[in-house]
Amino acid sequence: MDWKGLKCGLEIHQQLDTKKLFCECSSDQTMAHPRKTFKRVLRASAGETGQVDVASLAEMEKGKYFIYQEFPRTTCLVELDEEPIHDINSEALFIAIQAAKLFNAQIAEEIQVMRKTVVDGSNTSGFQRTALVARNGKIDLPSKAISIQTVCIEEEAAKIVERKPEYDVFDLSRLGIPLVEIATGPDITSPDEVRLVAEHIGMILRSIGKVKRGIGTIRQDLNVSIEGGTRVEIKGAQELRLLGQLVEKEAHRQYHLLQLKEDLKAKGVRKPSPNPIDVTHLFAGSDSKILRNAGVIGMRLAGMAGFLGIELTPGFRFGSELAGYARIEAGVAGIFHSDELPSSEEAQPKYGITFKDVQAVRKFLDVKKGDAFFIVAGPAAGKAVDSVCKRIRLAFEGVPAEVRKANEDGTTSYLRPMPGAARMYPETDIEIIKVPEVGEIKIELISDKIKRIEQSGVSKDIATQLAKSAELSFFDYITNKYPELENAFVAKTILLSPREIESRLKLETENLSNEILEKIFSAVHDKIISKDAAFEVMVDVCKEGKLNLEKYKLLSDEELESAVKKIVSDHPKMPFNGLIGKAMEELRGKAEGKKIVDALRRIRQE
Ligand SMILES: [Zn+2]
Numbered sequence: 001m002d003w004k005g006l007k008c009g010l011e012i013h014q015q016l017d018t019k020k021l022f023c024e025c026s027s028d029q030t031m032a033h034p035r036k037t038f039k040r041v042l043r044a045s046a047g048e049t050g051q052v053d054v055a056s057l058a059e060m061e062k063g064k065y066f067i068y069q070e071f072p073r074t075t076c077l078v079e080l081d082e083e084p085i086h087d088i089n090s091e092a093l094f095i096a097i098q099a100a101k102l103f104n105a106q107i108a109e110e111i112q113v114m115r116k117t118v119v120d121g122s123n124t125s126g127f128q129r130t131a132l133v134a135r136n137g138k139i140d141l142p143s144k145a146i147s148i149q150t151v152c153i154e155e156e157a158a159k160i161v162e163r164k165p166e167y168d169v170f171d172l173s174r175l176g177i178p179l180v181e182i183a184t185g186p187d188i189t190s191p192d193e194v195r196l197v198a199e200h201i202g203m204i205l206r207s208i209g210k211v212k213r214g215i216g217t218i219r220q221d222l223n224v225s226i227e228g229g230t231r232v233e234i235k236g237a238q239e240l241r242l243l244g245q246l247v248e249k250e251a252h253r254q255y256h257l258l259q260l261k262e263d264l265k266a267k268g269v270r271k272p273s274p275n276p277i278d279v280t281h282l283f284a285g286s287d288s289k290i291l292r293n294a295g296v297i298g299m300r301l302a303g304m305a306g307f308l309g310i311e312l313t314p315g316f317r318f319g320s321e322l323a324g325y326a327r328i329e330a331g332v333a334g335i336f337h338s339d340e341l342p343s344s345e346e347a348q349p350k351y352g353i354t355f356k357d358v359q360a361v362r363k364f365l366d367v368k369k370g371d372a373f374f375i376v377a378g379p380a381a382g383k384a385v386d387s388v389c390k391r392i393r394l395a396f397e398g399v400p401a402e403v404r405k406a407n408e409d410g411t412t413s414y415l416r417p418m419p420g421a422a423r424m425y426p427e428t429d430i431e432i433i434k435v436p437e438v439g440e441i442k443i444e445l446i447s448d449k450i451k452r453i454e455q456s457g458v459s460k461d462i463a464t465q466l467a468k469s470a471e472l473s474f475f476d477y478i479t480n481k482y483p484e485l486e487n488a489f490v491a492k493t494i495l496l497s498p499r500e501i502e503s504r505l506k507l508e509t510e511n512l513s514n515e516i517l518e519k520i521f522s523a524v525h526d527k528i529i530s531k532d533a534a535f536e537v538m539v540d541v542c543k544e545g546k547l548n549l550e551k552y553k554l555l556s557d558e559e560l561e562s563a564v565k566k567i568v569s570d571h572p573k574m575p576f577n578g579l580i581g582k583a584m585e586e587l588r589g590k591a592e593g594k595k596i597v598d599a600l601r602r603i604r605q606e
Pocket residue numbers: 020023024025074075076077078079
């Protein structure tokens with residue numbers, strides 16, 4: 001597919017490793033047991049404009065309640081929404097301002113915290129707080145510049161623990177963790193580019209430090225449209241490798257939806273209105289357990305044969321799209337449609353539904369050649385029929401404006417309609433924040449760190465690992481204090497040797513503190529031990545729990561001389577190479593190899 005007309009923007013949410021944004025609770029997500037749980041029902045309230053948001057209404061219609069888990073240390077009355085928020089966390093705000101500067105964005109003079117309506121239960125207050133920190137920045141990729149529209153700071157939502165048809169359970173320990181949100185303009189024009197942009201933004205954020213690491217601590221949302229299509233939001237991509245796939249599949253989906261629209265028009269298909277017909281009795285003796293034990297409703301779709309089976313993107317059909325609406329809006333498990341059910345005597349039953357069942361439904365619903373039908377089971381089947389019809393009618397317009405959820409396989413599924421403008425209104429519990437003056441930011445980007453370490457004589461691979469590790473400041477400290485040490489040796493000793501001791505020798509390395517390591521570096525620097533002995537010294541520290549340099553002390557020139565002399569006189573008939581081996585074995589770590597060989601040569605010539 002040619003990506004002409006593809007436009008994609010990226011929104012990155014990065015958790016900060018500070019206290020929470022509007023209270024003093026810890027942001028550490030421990031695996032503790034909840035201290036208490038409590039139940040709440042939320043309601044959609046009108047924003048300042050007096051309108052109730054469509055997205056909120058859609059959530060309300062599900063009629064759910066929510067159960068919240070409280071924890072010691074990580075939740076307080078603020079998370080429970082029983083106390084007004086405290087002042088904004090100034091450290092988190094400072095990090096957001098640093099980020100804004102690194103993205104070359106214009107920082108606001110004043111910050112107004114806003115409330116963004118959230119009615120899916122993920123926030124006890126019914127809204128998420130967000131504040132615009134800066135706008136109009138950019139990043140420079142090798143190929144082009146990407147605009148950064150906004151840099152915001154916001155609170156993280158509560159974490160979903162369990163979803164049931166009647167209620168959802170949320171963990172409040174995540175609620176209120178500060179997030180920096182970086183939103184690019186729709187400047188990304190190919191699936192490959194999206195990952196580059198995400199990596200670059202992630203690298204800049206990690207360069208600041210104080211950001212959380214690991215799965216779930218950074219989330220990417222995408223907005224995607226193609227020419228003639230519609231801006232669709234895709235929420236919650238957690239893995240970078242999926243981003244390109246998500247964009248590619250969304251572009252395909254929109255392309256085929258546009259084609260579907262033309263085909264519907266060309267075939268003269270009429271927009272369906274809900275016409276549910278009870279077909280429960282047809283499945284009384286069915287092999288399908290789902291259909292046998294529940295009320296079943298069917299509906300004929302005039303002129304739509306073949307349409308539900310159209311692949312919008314590999315493995316994802318228009319029928320999957322309809323099922324997505326029914327699932328989200330009515331809470332049913334899915335729908336069965338004529339394009340996927342057995343169409344001949346020879347065809348295998350599908351989901352326990354046989355060709356005979358299909359024929360019975362066709363007859364009862366008066367499905368003619370060229371028509372399609374679908375069936376849906378359960379108490380919410382009537383509501384599901386409404387949702388399916390609604391989605392089919394939207395297909396006559398092209399691509400609906402939606403928020404979709406990123407799936408593991410790179411496809412997406414319907415989540416909710418695109419929220420309207422009624423979602424934001426000012427937070428009245430705290431005053432407008434005057435932005436503190438932040439001088440010149442001295443942050444070295446990880447990409448610049450890698451370059452610097454590499455230029456100091458360390459291999460690219462180790463430089464990259466070191467630049468991203470917490471060990472870098474120790475490396476900088478040692479190489480500054482002991483400039484005669486080779487940087488490659490320092491890097492290897494700090495980064496690779498402990499790993500090797502753990503993986504190859506299966507020893508614990510907790511005793512290898514920076515203090516111990518510095519003593520080893522200092523001893524190498526002062527020529528008390530040889531560079532080659534450093535590893536053995538470290539192994540001994542892990543085994544014995546204490547540093548013993550004595551054992552590896554370098555011999556003085558005189559001591560070396562007499563030790564070599566003794567080896568030569570003890571083995572009068574040994575050839576030179578044998579003597580080298582012998583001397584290396586006995587004096588290993590106590591003298592540089594070259595000095596041992598030199599001494600041997602001298603003594604042999606005497
Ligand atoms: Zn708190």
